[in-house]
Amino acid sequence: MENYGIDIWGEDNFIIENGMVKLNHASKPALINIVKDIRAQDYKGPLLLRFPHLTQKQIEKLYNLYDNAIEDYHYNGKFHAVFPLKVNQLPNFLHPLIEAGEKYKYGLEAGSKAELFIAMTYNKNNAPITVNGFKDKEMIHLGFIAKKMGHNITLIIEGLNELETILEVKKETNLPCPNIGLRVRLFNQGGGVWAKSGGIDSKFGLSSTEILEAYEMLEKNNLKEQLTMIHFHIGSAMTSIKPLKKALKESGHIYAELKNLGAENLKAINIGGGLAIEYSQFKKSINYSMQEFANDVIFTLKNIALQKNVDEPDIYTESGRFIAANSTVLITPVLELFSAEYEEEHLRLKDNNPPLIEELNSLFNDINSKVALEYMHDSIDHLESLLKLFDLGYIDLEDRSNAEILTHMIIKKAISLLEVDDYDELKRIDNKIQEKYLLNFSIFQSLPDFWGIDQEFPVMPITHLNKKPTRSASLWDITCDSDGEVPFNPRKPLYLHDVNLDKEEYFLGFFLVGAYQDILGMKHNLFSHPTEINIVFENKKMKLEKICESQKIIDILDDIDYDTNEIMSILKEKVNEHDFKTLEQYLNDNNYLKTTWS
Structure with a gap:
C-alpha cells in the first residue's frame, strides 16, 4: 500500500x-x-x-544535538536558543512552546514592536530575548524597558543609525542599557530558497568597515562592555551544509578580531536559523544530519578560538522552522x-449512436485485466476523435457527454483491473x-x-x-x-x-x-x-x-473595517423579520462551506 x-x-x-x-x-x-x-x-x-508534545520533542532534540557536540569536542562555550516569533506568534502554539522550553531557558526573538511586546510579556526572565530587524527609537526604548524589567535582552543592530539611537535613548532615559549585538554582513551566501538573506548584498547587517566604526562608537561612549554578541544569518531551511561551514569560519574570525581589539564582554555568536526539515514525500532533500550540523558549528568555532587565542564563544541559534513545522x-x-458526473447512470445512449460511441460502449463491456491497458489507450484516442467531431458539428452534445462518461468509466475500470506496483505507464497519460x-x-x-x-x-x-x-x-x-x-x-x-x-x-x-x-x-x-x-x-x-473556532463572518467584516452595526441596520431595513433572523444566523457562522461532510 x-x-x-x-x-x-x-x-x-x-x-x-x-x-x-x-x-x-x-x-x-x-x-x-x-x-x-x-x-x-x-x-x-x-x-x-x-500537537504541543511535538514542539517539546523538537526543543529537546535541538538542545541534545548541541549538548552532544559540546561534550564530544570538550567545548568550553555554552549553547542557547531563541524561537523567532515571526515563524508562529499565535497563542495556541506559543504558550505551550514557552512552557516546554522553560527548563532549557529557551528564549524568544522579536523582529517588530508587537513581537517585542509578546516577548516582554511572556518570556521567562532567565531566558534570552534577541531583537532583530530595523528599529526606530520607540522599539529601542522598549528594549531598555525590557532590560529594566529583568529580561536578558540583546538589541542586534542592523545599521550605525540604530547604535546612535541607542546612545540617544540611554542619555534621555537613564535606563539600564540592554546588551548590544552586531549583525554582520558576510561575504559568503547561504543556500536554498532564502539564500538572499545572506551574502554581501543581503538586506541586513554591517560591513567590515561599519563593524569597526560601531566598535569605535561603543568604545568612545563607554558602552564597550555592552557588546556581547555578533549575529549572522545565511538562510532558512538549508538543504546543504557547505554554506554554513564557510559562514562559520568568516563569523568566527570576526568574533576573534573584535575580542583581540578589546571587546572583552563579547562572548556569543548567534548563527541565526538554517536547520532544515524534510518536506519531501519522494526522496530526501537534506544532505546532512542534524547532529552533523551541530558538530560542524562546535568544531569550527573551537578551532578558530584556539587559532586566535580567544575564549570559545557561547552559541545562539534561531531555528524556528525546525521547532514549529511538524507540530501542526x-x-x-x-x-x-x-468525475462524479461520469457514472453509468448519466449515460444517454440512443437507439442509433455514432460508431465510435458504440465502440466505446463495447470496450467498457468487454474490458478485462489482459486488455485493460490497451482498452484504456483506445478509449482516450476515441474521446479525442469524438471531441474533434463535436467541434466540426458532426455529433451533438448528448454524444459528447456519452463519450466523456464512457471514457472515464473505462479508465476507472482499467485501473481497478491493472495490478501495477508502480504507475509509470499510467503517469504517461495522467x-x-x-x-x-x-x-x-x-x-x-x-x-x-x-x-x-x-x-x-x-x-x-x-x-x-x-x-x-x-x-x-x-x-x-x-x-x-x-x-x-x-x-x-x-x-x-x-x-x-x-x-x-x-x-x-x-x-x-x-x-x-x-x-x-x-x-x-x-x-x-x-x-x-x-x-x-x-x-x-x-x-x-x-x-x-x-x-x-474559525472566525464568524461578522467578525471578519469588522476586521477589515466595515461598520458591522451599519451592515446589520441596512439589512434589517431591506428584509422581513424572518429573513433577517436567517441573515443574522449566517453572519454569526464561519465562511467555510456547509455540506453533508463539511
Whole structure:
C-alpha cells in the first residue's frame, strides 16, 4: 500500500496502522478519531490540529544535538536558543512552546514592536530575548524597558543609525542599557530558497568597515562592555551544509578580531536559523544530519578560538522552522469529486449512436485485466476523435457527454483491473485521467507558501490506507481563484482513493504546516483561519484543549473595517423579520462551506 513518504518526512511522529494515520504517541490515537471527536462538538470545515508534545520533542532534540557536540569536542562555550516569533506568534502554539522550553531557558526573538511586546510579556526572565530587524527609537526604548524589567535582552543592530539611537535613548532615559549585538554582513551566501538573506548584498547587517566604526562608537561612549554578541544569518531551511561551514569560519574570525581589539564582554555568536526539515514525500532533500550540523558549528568555532587565542564563544541559534513545522496538521474534508458526473447512470445512449460511441460502449463491456491497458489507450484516442467531431458539428452534445462518461468509466475500470506496483505507464497519460478533489479550505489562508513560493507539503488521506489509491489527483480549494489548486505533478504524483462521498467521508491531511503558514495566511475571499485545537495528553490519555473556532463572518467584516452595526441596520431595513433572523444566523457562522461532510 502507498505510505505517502511518511518514512521520509514523518520523523516517527505519525504511523499507519489498520488503514489509518495515527499519532505515534501515548495511546496512539487515529487522526480520524480526533477529527470525529471535534466534529461531534459541531466544529465543521477545515481543522488545524496542534500537537504541543511535538514542539517539546523538537526543543529537546535541538538542545541534545548541541549538548552532544559540546561534550564530544570538550567545548568550553555554552549553547542557547531563541524561537523567532515571526515563524508562529499565535497563542495556541506559543504558550505551550514557552512552557516546554522553560527548563532549557529557551528564549524568544522579536523582529517588530508587537513581537517585542509578546516577548516582554511572556518570556521567562532567565531566558534570552534577541531583537532583530530595523528599529526606530520607540522599539529601542522598549528594549531598555525590557532590560529594566529583568529580561536578558540583546538589541542586534542592523545599521550605525540604530547604535546612535541607542546612545540617544540611554542619555534621555537613564535606563539600564540592554546588551548590544552586531549583525554582520558576510561575504559568503547561504543556500536554498532564502539564500538572499545572506551574502554581501543581503538586506541586513554591517560591513567590515561599519563593524569597526560601531566598535569605535561603543568604545568612545563607554558602552564597550555592552557588546556581547555578533549575529549572522545565511538562510532558512538549508538543504546543504557547505554554506554554513564557510559562514562559520568568516563569523568566527570576526568574533576573534573584535575580542583581540578589546571587546572583552563579547562572548556569543548567534548563527541565526538554517536547520532544515524534510518536506519531501519522494526522496530526501537534506544532505546532512542534524547532529552533523551541530558538530560542524562546535568544531569550527573551537578551532578558530584556539587559532586566535580567544575564549570559545557561547552559541545562539534561531531555528524556528525546525521547532514549529511538524507540530501542526491541517485536516480538510473532501466535498466533491468532479468525475462524479461520469457514472453509468448519466449515460444517454440512443437507439442509433455514432460508431465510435458504440465502440466505446463495447470496450467498457468487454474490458478485462489482459486488455485493460490497451482498452484504456483506445478509449482516450476515441474521446479525442469524438471531441474533434463535436467541434466540426458532426455529433451533438448528448454524444459528447456519452463519450466523456464512457471514457472515464473505462479508465476507472482499467485501473481497478491493472495490478501495477508502480504507475509509470499510467503517469504517461495522467493528464487525461486525473480526478479533481474539491476540499473545504483556502490555499491562500492555510498554505500560503505553496501558492507563493511552491513550497512542498506532505499530503495524504488519513483513512483508506489499507486500499491502493488509483486516482491521480489534483486538489481544488473553495476560493474563486484559479490559483487555488494543487495541480497533479507527474514528477511527484499524488494518488488518492476513488470514494463515494454519498456513503463515506474522506479527509486529507497536510503535514508540517506549523511554520509560517498560520501567520502568512491571507483572507482571500474573506476565508479566515480554520478552527484550531491543541491535542494534549495527561497520563497517556488524550484531551482536546484550547479550541479556537474559525472566525464568524461578522467578525471578519469588522476586521477589515466595515461598520458591522451599519451592515446589520441596512439589512434589517431591506428584509422581513424572518429573513433577517436567517441573515443574522449566517453572519454569526464561519465562511467555510456547509455540506453533508463539511
